[in-house]
Amino acid sequence: MILSLILALSAGALVGMQNIFNNKVNERAGSWTTTTLVLGMGFAASMAMGLIFEGKQMFVLQNMQPWYWGSGCLGVGVVVCLVQSYRRLDPTYAVSIVLTSELFFALLWDSLGWLGLEQIPFTLNKLIGVLVIVGGIFVFKLSGETKKQKKMQMKLDYNA
Numbered sequence: 001m002i003l004s005l006i007l008a009l010s011a012g013a014l015v016g017m018q019n020i021f022n023n024k025v026n027e028r029a030g031s032w033t034t035t036t037l038v039l040g041m042g043f044a045a046s047m048a049m050g051l052i053f054e055g056k057q058m059f060v061l062q063n064m065q066p067w068y069w070g071s072g073c074l075g076v077g078v079v080v081c082l083v084q085s086y087r088r089l090d091p092t093y094a095v096s097i098v099l100t101s102e103l104f105f106a107l108l109w110d111s112l113g114w115l116g117l118e119q120i121p122f123t124l125n126k127l128i129g130v131l132v133i134v135g136g137i138f139v140f141k142l143s144g145e146t147k148k149q150k151k152m153q154m155k156l157d158y159n160a
Contacts, residue, residue, distance in 0.1 A: 023086040
């Protein structure tokens with residue numbers, strides 16, 4: 001259980017760091033160049049690590065549904081959407097929305113048993129949990145705008 005929590009926390013930290021790097025690449029290149037670079041390097045790293053740790057077993061795909069192979073195409077959408085949202089929103093706000101969306105859709109797919117998942121009953125507690133997170137995003141965003149407005153007012157007062 002502890003190892004699972006550590007891995008989940010590490011994944012969150014790595015995704016956050018990757019988003020920052022992706023945004024920096026996108027400042028110098030277009031979205032499609034960024035996506036190609038990110039996923040191309042990810043492919044190379046995955047292939048190398050897979051060969052090191054799994055060897056030829058890496059290519060044994062038993063009883064896998066053919067439509068699962070399309071998950072790499074979903075990755076293109078993920079990177080493009082993240083890069084664009086980072087450009088248009090501040091990073092913390094963008095990540096908050098992405099994580100809330102991810103949680104909402106995970107809850108939906110779990111509750112409906114879609115995409116090969118075991119159906120897990122939808123409960124009021126789960127809905128309240130998602131709504132609390134959404135409320136937190138609104139509080140975060142509103143408090144952030146207030147700070148920006150204060151900074152702008154201070155600049156106006158200084159220049160006057």
